[in-house]
Amino acid sequence: DQASLDPKIVSLWEKCAVNENNDKENFQRSFVRHVTTTLARSVYNIDNFSAYQATAHTVRDQLIKQWNETQQSHTEADPKRVYYLSLEFLLGRSLDNALLNLGLKENFGEGVKDLGFRMEDVLDEEVDAALGNGGLGRLAACYMDSLASLDYPAWGYGLRYTYGIFQQRLNDGYQVEFPDYWLNFDNPWELPRLDVTVDVQFGGSVNKYTDEDGRVRHVWEGNDVIKAVAYDVPIPGYGTKNCINIRLWSSKPKRQFDLGRFNAGEYEQAVQEQMQAENITAVLYPNDNHMVGKELRLKQQYFWVAASLHDIVRRFIKTGKPWSKFPDQVAIQLNDTHPTLAIVELQRILVDLEGLKWDEAWDIVTRTFAFTNHTILPEAMEKWPVPMVAYLLPRHMQIIFDVNLFFLQKVEKLFPDDRDLLAKLSIIEEATPQFVRMAHLAIVGSHQVNGVAELHSNLIKTTIFKDFVKFYGSEKFTNVTNGITPRRWLHQANPKLGDLITEVLGSKNWLKDLSSLNQLEKFADDKEFKKQWVTVKRSNKVRLAEYIKTHTGVVVNPNALFDIQVKRIHEYKRQFMNILSVIHRYNSLKKMSSEERCDVVKRVIIFGGKAAPGYYIAKLVIKLINSVAEVVNKDESIDDTLKVVFIPDYNVSVAEIIIPASDISQHISTAGTEASGTSNMKFVLNGGLILGTVDGANIEIHEEIGDDNIFMFGNLADQVEDLRHAHRYRNVPIDPALQEVINDIESGHFGDSRIFSPLINTLTIGKDYYLISDDFGSYLSAQNLVDEAYKNQDDWTRKSILCTARMGKFSSDRAIKEYANRIWNAKPCST
Numbered sequence: 001d002q003a004s005l006d007p008k009i010v011s012l013w014e015k016c017a018v019n020e021n022n023d024k025e026n027f028q029r030s031f032v033r034h035v036t037t038t039l040a041r042s043v044y045n046i047d048n049f050s051a052y053q054a055t056a057h058t059v060r061d062q063l064i065k066q067w068n069e070t071q072q073s074h075t076e077a078d079p080k081r082v083y084y085l086s087l088e089f090l091l092g093r094s095l096d097n098a099l100l101n102l103g104l105k106e107n108f109g110e111g112v113k114d115l116g117f118r119m120e121d122v123l124d125e126e127v128d129a130a131l132g133n134g135g136l137g138r139l140a141a142c143y144m145d146s147l148a149s150l151d152y153p154a155w156g157y158g159l160r161y162t163y164g165i166f167q168q169r170l171n172d173g174y175q176v177e178f179p180d181y182w183l184n185f186d187n188p189w190e191l192p193r194l195d196v197t198v199d200v201q202f203g204g205s206v207n208k209y210t211d212e213d214g215r216v217r218h219v220w221e222g223n224d225v226i227k228a229v230a231y232d233v234p235i236p237g238y239g240t241k242n243c244i245n246i247r248l249w250s251s252k253p254k255r256q257f258d259l260g261r262f263n264a265g266e267y268e269q270a271v272q273e274q275m276q277a278e279n280i281t282a283v284l285y286p287n288d289n290h291m292v293g294k295e296l297r298l299k300q301q302y303f304w305v306a307a308s309l310h311d312i313v314r315r316f317i318k319t320g321k322p323w324s325k326f327p328d329q330v331a332i333q334l335n336d337t338h339p340t341l342a343i344v345e346l347q348r349i350l351v352d353l354e355g356l357k358w359d360e361a362w363d364i365v366t367r368t369f370a371f372t373n374h375t376i377l378p379e380a381m382e383k384w385p386v387p388m389v390a391y392l393l394p395r396h397m398q399i400i401f402d403v404n405l406f407f408l409q410k411v412e413k414l415f416p417d418d419r420d421l422l423a424k425l426s427i428i429e430e431a432t433p434q435f436v437r438m439a440h441l442a443i444v445g446s447h448q449v450n451g452v453a454e455l456h457s458n459l460i461k462t463t464i465f466k467d468f469v470k471f472y473g474s475e476k477f478t479n480v481t482n483g484i485t486p487r488r489w490l491h492q493a494n495p496k497l498g499d500l501i502t503e504v505l506g507s508k509n510w511l512k513d514l515s516s517l518n519q520l521e522k523f524a525d526d527k528e529f530k531k532q533w534v535t536v537k538r539s540n541k542v543r544l545a546e547y548i549k550t551h552t553g554v555v556v557n558p559n560a561l562f563d564i565q566v567k568r569i570h571e572y573k574r575q576f577m578n579i580l581s582v583i584h585r586y587n588s589l590k591k592m593s594s595e596e597r598c599d600v601v602k603r604v605i606i607f608g609g610k611a612a613p614g615y616y617i618a619k620l621v622i623k624l625i626n627s628v629a630e631v632v633n634k635d636e637s638i639d640d641t642l643k644v645v646f647i648p649d650y651n652v653s654v655a656e657i658i659i660p661a662s663d664i665s666q667h668i669s670t671a672g673t674e675a676s677g678t679s680n681m682k683f684v685l686n687g688g689l690i691l692g693t694v695d696g697a698n699i700e701i702h703e704e705i706g707d708d709n710i711f712m713f714g715n716l717a718d719q720v721e722d723l724r725h726a727h728r729y730r731n732v733p734i735d736p737a738l739q740e741v742i743n744d745i746e747s748g749h750f751g752d753s754r755i756f757s758p759l760i761n762t763l764t765i766g767k768d769y770y771l772i773s774d775d776f777g778s779y780l781s782a783q784n785l786v787d788e789a790y791k792n793q794d795d796w797t798r799k800s801i802l803c804t805a806r807m808g809k810f811s812s813d814r815a816i817k818e819y820a821n822r823i824w825n826a827k828p829c830s831t
């Protein structure tokens, strides 16, 4: 409480809050101070890692000040807050990003250099914060950057996993997983708030009583209590003093250990409770677009949601406003169905704890929440067995049944006698056992539901949620096309291109208004500019070639066409189709004379991505890629016209090296399966062309950059059902070129073919669910067009420039403004 503070403290605080001079000398003083005090090291013994830590702590000091000022000013202004609930935040590294966003890179860079270090080496010491799987988690990170940069009073809420996404290594071409113990050394990017804790209960029973007003009330008495401890991760905006917060919860035992048992000599049992509590936030589930119904995952979800809502409600209560004002002060965005229990938890808080009437509470709840759907894949839809929910969260299960009852009564009123519709809309799936359908609960408890690209948002209205459209009308469903932050994905990842753009546009304004990149269009035919553009791309390719050499041992030629597919390995993303086409290319090259090969465009085909540890087919795809690479890379008879590389352990900081170096990147999912994709945006922003299907955000990228600058192929989303039907019930002949490739694998050309039979079977006896055979012909034709286009280097460069110039729409700033205006009704609040 500021009013009660000693004026002396206030005046000191204000002095301290004034931005200090961040010149080189002050940086160096702080650097040395952190080496000798924070790190307790001698100045005679500073290695790159200590230099990283000392620099990071200097930046952290700055962040903390801005963070404090931001929170202070938000407390005073008390604007409507936005809360982004996400089980994943794939932040990657923080130092470079913070230096750039705070505008400290130049001075601190000189300071570091002056002390005898190379900034690149210092930055390279940082381990990624890898608390996410793929697109969904990285989207959350990009959105936090935009929320901060646009001055929105926003908070992220997530879990502080002790182990992030596993590290991937290769052994004999197979993926092997290693734990990601990212907190091994200290993490300067989090502020432990050991005093900010919430007790979260599980299990137990529900008791009823009648209150003074004669109403029946419920009390939930859990039989297990676990403590949530807050760790805050400051997120600095670019070109603003605003610094927002991601609050990550860590689970701790309520009591240290059972002293009685300890004294009785039962040491192991004494610490068991502690270990069980810490289990909850121990590990990130490593599945992307796939639901695994583990009880521990449900516990994670409730633990996170309960702690976060407690925090949000506590902040609201402090303002003294009445409950009816809650939706005017609070917007909560559900990043997929993972946080859906928050809807139930808020209803429980309002009804059971605060004593509001059911309808009044439910009105507040539905005006507070909005829900983003990120996939229509059936295997990704979350549903939890009713007995499991009832056992862990008995009161929540009752509330879910009530919510469902009142909802279905309304449906019945509007559509009397449509029993089918009731069953289809019900939050409860009537099976044995029953299941809670989380997406249904999320829709019923939210005022807006959005998809993440035009096609996807249309598909959810016509497929998985079509019955809800019938009931609610289509206004409840909207689209917000995903976006990416240009700060990390151009400025930071591709400094040379960033500098070139800034130079020719005359300012860094494009970093705040990405649509101003369209001014690059007029340089698309400028000879001098094109030369510089090519030089930048070439140096990024050299950088990637060096990385590949170091991490795989394969030597690649930076003059070759770099063809890249990096993303989670999944059947729907069709890395399998890519490697099959590589075999086709290899066989064609082998059939040519060396004169003919002279005219061939040299290609380096680069793969990267993790497969979920339990995803057998995806892991076989990795093995096949590596087996093909092994044969192709050592075959001297094809004159270096083809190289195949699998880059291990793809993550955010590796992506920052890969993406700026692409000539072509592949986004080749079966039409209708990739909700949006966001790496497609990153590649094109960096002047890489796309080879893609008519899916996700590819479609909107195509719209923006034009027919001449993208290679699209394949069947359309509205053909997929018919094609699948044909595969199921008719004998559809396999594409002949594909059959040749299959024969080649089966001949043992790439090692023991029996290893690959389960994979081949997905095409032959597995009904080719992802339609590889149906798209193979047009895929190969599109590949040929790419080769032809690449032969005209001058025109290729023109295309590359136009790609970057036309990507303005895909800034996460645009996406966040759409959420703020159309869904949250939230305004910026500058510090």
Ligand code: NBG
Binding pocket: 134, 135, 136, 139, 288, 289, 336, 374, 375, 380, 452, 482, 674, 675, 676, 677, 678, 696
């Ligand atoms: C993923 C989609 C991507 C999309 C990201 C971000 C899930 C469940 N979905 O296409 O597969 O780009 O979400 O919206 O991870």
